[in-house]
Amino acid sequence: MQWKQNLNHWLHHLPENDPLKIELENYQSDDKLMEDCFYKELEFGTGGMRGIMGPGTNRINLYTVRKAAYGLSQYIKDQGQEAMARGVAISYDTRHLSKEFALEVAKTVGAEGIQVYVFDKYRPTPLLSFAVRHLNTYAGVMITASHNPPEYNGLKMYGEDGAQLPPDAADVIIDYMNEVKTELLIEVAEVKQLEKDRLLTYIGKNEDIAYIHSLDSIKLNDSANNKDLSIVFTALHGTATETVQEAFLAFGFTKVKYVYEQCGPDPNFTTVKSPNPEEADAFTLAIQYGKGNNADIILATDPDADRLGVAVKDEKGEYVLLTGNQIGSIIIHYLLEQKLEAGTLPKNGVVMKTIVTTELARAITGTYGLETMDTLTGFKFIAEKIQEFEQTQDHTFLFGFEESYGFLIDGFVRDKDAVQAAVFIAEAAAYYKAQGKSLFDVLNDLFEEFGYYIEETHSITLEGKDGAEQIERIMESFWSNPPLHIGGIQVVEIEDYMTSIATELPSGMKSPIDLPKANVLKYKLEDDSWICIRPSGTEPKIKFYFGVKGKTAEIARNKLRKLKKLLLQGVHV
Template identity: 40%
Template sequence: MEHNPIERAKAWATNDYFDESSRKEVQTLLDNNDEKEITERFYKDLEFGTGGIRSIIGQGTNRINTYTVRKATQALSNEVIRSGKEEGLKEFKVAISYDSRKFSFEFAKEVASVFAGNGIHAYIYKRLNPVPLLSFSVRHHKAQAGVMVTASHNPPEYNGYKVFWNDGAQVTPPNDMNIINNFLSISDFSTINTMDFEEGVSKGLIHWVGEDVENAYYDAIGSKTVRPQMCQEKGDKLNIVYTPIHGTGYLPCTTALKNIGFSNVQVVEEQKLPNQDFPTVSSPNPENPEALALAVKLMEDTGADIAMGTDPDTDRVGLAFKHDGEMVYLNGNQIGIVMLHYMLKSLQEQATMPSNPYFVKTIVTTPLQDVIAQSFGVEVENTLTGFKWICGKMNQIEKTNPERNFVFATEESFGYLNHEYVRDKDGVSSITLLSEICLYYKLKGMDLVDALDKIYEEYGFSHETLLNINYYGKEGSEKIARIMEDFRTYDEKTLCGDEISYLEDFKTQKSKNFTDLTTTKLDLPSSNVLGFNFKNGTKVYMRPSGTEPKIKFYIMIQETEGTLDEKKARALAKTEEFLTFIKARVEKA
């Protein structure tokens, strides 16, 4: 819903509810007639995307600040109380954690204060902790919800607010829509219930969470080590470089590694401690080689085997290593392929594969993983993009088919989960699992490229590319909508010379067969995602990001004929064709 930005800005600048610095910031924009900035800040309210809100820090209804954080928390409080009463609960509990960003701790305390003001017990970590530990805290305290104050790997000017539900996963329908509706219905900030933080502590409504919960988490993920004896006896043979990139990962990741036997760990000194400005990187995203530059330098200087990094809230992990003298950065799909294959092969060899095993991935994650899982007799569940959907599926299976056993979950954007103790991607347990895998292959005289090539030779070659195109602000949102509509109405039988088999439109929940033009219903929630599926197994998916001003194109090429070198060459050439076509098409939209 759009509003009159100037009127809203004036109302903000003259409202005594907002503190003086907040009012002054908005009044300065008005005095300077900065219509563009006023529009961006006030033309709408912040929206809940994939699990919460994320925005540039600043004053205004479309920015994250003390007041929009309070508003989001009041909206969440209303839903916690409503659903809790429906379940017959007499006491309500919520878990809170926060990362190293600007105002993260202050926002987390505001969150606790609003919960306390609504009579809800808030369990807040004494020190900053990552997403997996927040999810663990929700489950550990049997809380009705959780809040993680983070903007994940966004640039330093952002912060955000991830909402989790009582299973420890990010919130899904219908609760997310109820929270959004609550949020939109709050027009007067002064109606929000809040309590002074220290008063909340003294009244026993705000509780500090300490090392006992952290240690319970380390014990839980440590129990999932696939080859514990190998790690304890030979863990020191793997030389690891790790960087938390100024985020929450330093203590959790080094503690978890040490616990299972990896003592030979060097941490990048310049990026070791939390820093809200992320001074050594342009963006603290371990998916990008640039963010791992200092870790790679340390690895080269010391002859280490692998360099790994986590993002500020430690739910994603990226890595680099040298293969035949060349630096290699595996993408999220490749890391997931190696992890999945190692786990399933090890479980099979050790005869520890659980009964009725299942694996969860997203629709934009490489289909090669489906092939691998099925070869081990593991059922595959595909979900919409985002770990909230992966963990929502886990929760559903836990309730309706408790005889089924979870083994692994992954998405292409560097998120992995190898245990059931939390319900989100877990960068801490991913670091420990990857270290175990690297050690296993090192002892065989191999690295992760060798491991991948062996998998490709057995199962076929897959090549995945993610194209991100940024469009900012109101105009950008409109451009992205036009691009989606253009592809939605695409009706030619081929694309880049490849025959289209069917087009999945998850917004209308229909799949259109391009051969006979029939449609079938898709059994997934409605979402603004399109998927072109080709007769040769290739897939091209597209969707607007739920958290950033961009549209994403996922190109997944499958090649099964010829030698591995021939398959690789054909896949790269075909990828370039698709990239050229997409870039030209979006330019015209």
């Protein structure tokens, strides 16, 4: 078996005192675990890779990190001396071994004569994206596993525009990685030698200051109202606290309480089940703070601060979590309303969203005569469009978001930015509070005007080799037997992103989908409901996205409940 050969190769070549070798020797009797560690190479997607930490080719460890860094270094060398001199910016989050992995990237890339810039301390992902652009580096690397459990880590790679690498660049890096016969023998430089050769530079406060100054571009109102807004903030043991503190001060927010237990780094995320601001459990402590301080709004970022969760008071005074779709819709409403009033709303303005994000966005922008464009899931595709707009001048980027709590207001960052989103949604809350409204009131006003849009994501986790095969079988079943009716409601269009063809039903008329190929299926129903199915690119999950619209909240909720039940009852795992 190939996995056993790989295991023996690692056991033979790892140094005797290497913790990974000791771990392998302790678990050799567990064939299933060893097979999962070695049966394949850890997959490198278009943005990077993520996985459980541990020994093996299918795990995140210093050797697989070196292999990815080596691929990046060869890609940069292909671009010539200028690219090598511009170099790579590197940041990391608060997870186990994140700093160590960041230095391994620097040692591997630096060994090839490429300049490297490493943050002097953990930083949010958006700060890395910003630094790539601000320092004019040729690439960037962020060591993070976002909101995954503590046993995970990973890395994301960025191009010179500050966006995650596009597929073409990633393919070149993958080709170079595949040429590596063994990741265990990749040569790296020593940190002290890189420092001596001036190939390693540490960066810090200057980048933070420049980033905070850039936030001025997203202010729509002066800070007069901001001092009256009561905020509770939690970084969920991640990277955001210091940057968010500076951002709030710059915007004039002074009534801010920080969840003390969660604002410092903790790689075990001990106070939460999951450091994910999409989940209610992550807000438990913050809501206690909110009740104790009568907070108007509660904000939470994930460990690398690219996602933002928001809780506000409902009509009963109880804190409720807004969905990513709802947060994005409120931001669009406030953004367009204020720009129109100020006379700064461009006629060619465009809002970007992914194909699994709420259609309420399109309804709101439509009232302003503006366009909403869809991209595939993944913020790199939104960033690509921003770059395209800058070159063609055909459109002006106004806002980009995705249902999974990722938002971007201004393109000085080219990835999801929870810091931008935090101060912007807080400014909106302060503005509406001065009018006697909460964000919950604003959301209900939008529903009353446009209809009750409700969306939900259902994920099925299927880990390991067997899980990956199950996910493949589920996708194949939908390709071979697509539903034509769901609960008596006609499917009017099937969008197959693998073939890039949309098929209208029942006519059978086909039209091209002008987006990159992806392992995604989407079904549109005649009652404005929709379903999208895709395997996660970063987690061992298959995801089912549902969207409905109703005249009332009750009608919409009933439609969603029925749609989910009817579709998922046919999914066998």
